[in-house]
Amino acid sequence: MHTATVTGPRGVTLTEWPFSTMVNLRVDPASEAADRIEKSLGAPLPRQCGHSTASGCHTVLWLGPDEWLALSRADGSDGTDGTDGVDGTAVAAELRAALGADPGSVVDVSANRATLELSGPAARQVLEKGCPLDLHPRAFGPGHAVSTTVGPVPALLWQVDGAPTYRLFPRSSFADYLARWLIDAMSEYRGPELP
Structure with a gap:
């Protein structure tokens, strides 16, 4: 996850939170x-x-x-x-x-779900690649939390703040797959800046 981090104005970071x-x-x-x-x-x-x-x-x-x-x-x-x-x-x-x-x-149910955090200027765009929700700030903002899917994985999605920072709570058995899916979705933001 650390090596997948993208910096800059189109930056996005994925981290795993410790057991909660x-x-x-x-x-x-x-x-x-x-x-x-x-x-x-x-x-x-x-x-x-x-x-x-x-x-x-x-x-x-x-x-x-x-x-x-x-x-x-x-x-x-x-x-x-x-x-x-x-x-x-x-x-x-x-x-x-x-x-x-x-x-x-x-x-x-502490052992039931893993906690992944996606943050940065491009976090919403990464989620929009595979989440059916309208994540635009007018519809989904800080404090909102719903059960949905991200890619093919069911997860609880919570927007923590307006940065934006999102926490995703997939079942533990799906966490590795979801992390890999998110890393793949983040990869396009490594490209050159568009004019």
Whole structure:
């Protein structure tokens, strides 16, 4: 990935993030259990498709009307410094306690997905080669996260900031293939500058 980096005004970089804490949540968003989970996370559960919320070390991505993915970082940041995530077992246990005996589920899925980050001025153009979403800033901007495909690989796609920086969460077994697909898609940006 490092050798595939393209610099300059058409630059794009692909990196893999270290193991991160990811907890899948299922709960009725109108329930008292959801309120307790939100208090535990310090962030509301997003209520609309594509939305995300964040507070301290937790970011919550919408997956469905009653399903979310909670991402947690050790240092209380959004993870941009590359530190390892907090202990998934502890986060899951805390959220399980917040759920209590109410209907729902809290599952540590940290080993389920890999995390790839694509950033730089040409990042959106690289993704547009194989993603069916409208990624133009008027339709998809910082904080948006949706399940989609990139190339032939299903992945959760989250735009972290307006740089733009995107995090892709494919299943671990597809991560190598997706990374190679992205590296191939990045290769044209190595060419000479167009007038």
